[in-house]
């Protein structure tokens with residue numbers, strides 16, 4: 001199926017809306033089932049120990065960040081999201097509330113992290129994000145996104161049985177339609193094969209994972 005990026009309902013809800021809060025709780029469960037946080041931890045531990053400056057795009061409720069800050073040996077961890085800073089955000093880390101396209105400090109980051117964020121953007125926006133990366137000091141990109149396979153919509157529907165919120169079910173389906181396959185993400189970001197090496201993995205639980213490094 002061709003890729004289709006459409007607006008997600010959660011993005012238009014106020015952070016205090018009960019549906020938004022329920023959907024964010026579902027997202028924590030989805031991250032657990034997909035093994036996303038554990039995967040980031042493993043990659044940071046095995047492949048990023050030499051890097052010190054981390055930037056996370058679309059950090060949401062900060063759950064991944066807080067786990068990684070505790071376990072990694074990073075010198076700086078900055079999170080960028082439209083959402084306000086989480087209440088229990090650690091003092092050692094920075095939270096920038098705003099649009100990632102307006103963020104101006106990509107030049108201080110070494111490792112870019114993104115979990116379930118890049119699928120929000122259409123092809124033009126992904127190309128703009130690619131430009132921001134090219135012009136930055138980012139040398140490593142670690143990304144986890146939805147894999148665009150219809151099979152994962154059946155898995156999502158099972159979430160209905162355990163009480164997933166209607167926003168989660170709608171946005172989950174939209175997210176799968178906007179997900180990636182094979183080399184699509186590095187190509188949409190405009191990562192040139194002469195300058196970047198990457199590895200892509202697609203999992204049974206619906207994750208599309210990319211680790212890219214400057215050559």
Ligand SMILES: C[S@@+](CC[C@H](N)C(=O)[O-])C[C@H]1O[C@@H](n2cnc3c(N)ncnc32)[C@H](O)[C@@H]1O
Pocket residue numbers: 011027028031057058059060061063064080081082083098099100101114115116117120
């Ligand atoms: C599906 S949520 C994922 C949140 C978190 N990474 C997680 O896995 O729980 C996508 C996040 O991207 C953020 N986001 C989407 N577009 C953004 C933009 N243009 N600038 C900053 N943040 C954005 C949203 O506010 C939301 O928190």
